[in-house]
Amino acid sequence: MATRESRTLARIMMAPSVIVLLIWMIVPLVLTLWFSFQNYNLLNPITSFAGLLNYQFFVTDPAFLQSIGNTLLLVGGVLLITVVGGILLALLLDQPIFGQGIVRILVISPFFIMPPVAALIWKNMLMHPGYGIFARIAETFGFQPVDWFAQFPLFSIILIVAWQWLPFATLILLTALQSLSEEQKEAAEMDGANALRRFIYIVLPHLARAITVVILIQTIFLLGIFAEVLVTTNGGPGYNSTNLAFLVYRTALLSFDVGGASAGGVIAVILANIVAIFLMRAVGRNLDA
């Protein structure tokens, strides 16, 4: 039974974390909002009220629409590869195989590679048009090597990011798969359901929740993809691989346009919040269980 004394104690114990997070949530966000209505460039000491001008400039910049499109393609492409690949891989790893422990370790490893390293390994040693492994393989079979980052910049980044996140999806789906009861699968088998039907009617519904969680959590992280773009294409050629995060960075730290970058930041926050609402519902439901 919670007494009044223990409740006071609980409040005191929670206070530091609540205060710290409250400051972290409010102060930078309010500042971003404030800056987004100012004419403020780091190269120009005079600031003035701008109204909605920053938003107008940011949104009408052709780079903006392209970056939104790229962001959606990036998130969607990676999700497609990782969820479909993750389900297949989880089903495979759920089978009885020799050396399961080692296979599992090999499969999850890419997830632990820091983004700049992952991107540079792929850029230089795999996708390099002259010396990369992909080019060597293409040459062996008599094909013209592909200059990945010049011809398919966004797709190349999608491949790299999917490689990093496939282990995450696999691991979570595998964990969910393993909680499926043997009896249920056997019962379906005895009823004469074939493998495909068992997958559609038993396995997939069982995985639905885990798939939702994978999609939502990955989306949160994928909306903010930054280092992979920075070290591979730097957003180019042109704006072909610039996503929203990179566009804001570019506006802020390369053009020193504080107002414009802040307007972009606010737009990014709104976009992320739409996703967040869904994620919070999915996670929140679990608290009652």
Add this chain to the structure above:
Amino acid sequence: MARQVSTRRKLAFTALAWIVALILFFPILWTILTSFKTEQEAIASPPMIIPSWTIENYIEVQIRSDYFRHFFNSVWISVGSTLIALLIAIPSAWAMAFTPTPRTKDVLMWMLSTKMMPAVGVLVPMYLIFRDTGALDTVWGLTIVLTLINLPIVIWMLYTYFREIPVDILEAARMDGAILWKELVYVLVPMAVPGIASTLLLNVILAWNEAFWTINLTASKAAPLTAFISSFSSPQGLFWAKLSAASTLAIAPILVLGWLSQKQLVRGLTFGAVK
């Protein structure tokens, strides 16, 4: 009744699984191998599989760019931010797990929501605050930011672990006449340590690999490995073997930690939604 699995079927799945696993692991393996090659070997055609096992690249990377300074920046920032986060989070998660109120769930959800804020949304003010307070390019400045961005995950992970500690055991201890500190030391701490340890492990991994703030808020002095490796993006001359050596050192410790924590990973990264 266990299902009989034919050996042939098992062998087929084994072969397939190993092929897929090796393909996924190949880029990492290749980096490690390349780090022990000379620069000429690294770009040889056809590719050399077995390196000449030179450690020249590792020495070169250290001499040219003071590699271990960046390495230890990474260590300080990731371990430091994790410890501070634990210090703030343990009492908080403890209180929510053991004296829940009707509002506990809302508080938890609100804490999680702070994690949903995209970093670019607050890049500008953070950069300006850092510039004006002299926190730019400092280890302590980055430590604070990483503490803040990972705090919600730490609280959530701890909360899901603490919640599984049976409260009955406390009452039993109280009946036996245990006073508060004894209750803590002999009953609760031993039960909480595994959860705290896995939280620590996962959070060090996340902080080590964080590549937005670490790149944007440092220049050279406080740059951790994420920022240092990014500086290889516009290279001159032959550099693959050296890049591989720097990369291998940067990912090796975290790979080992990751393998150790793989069981807790799912739970931590899904905020307890999948166990």
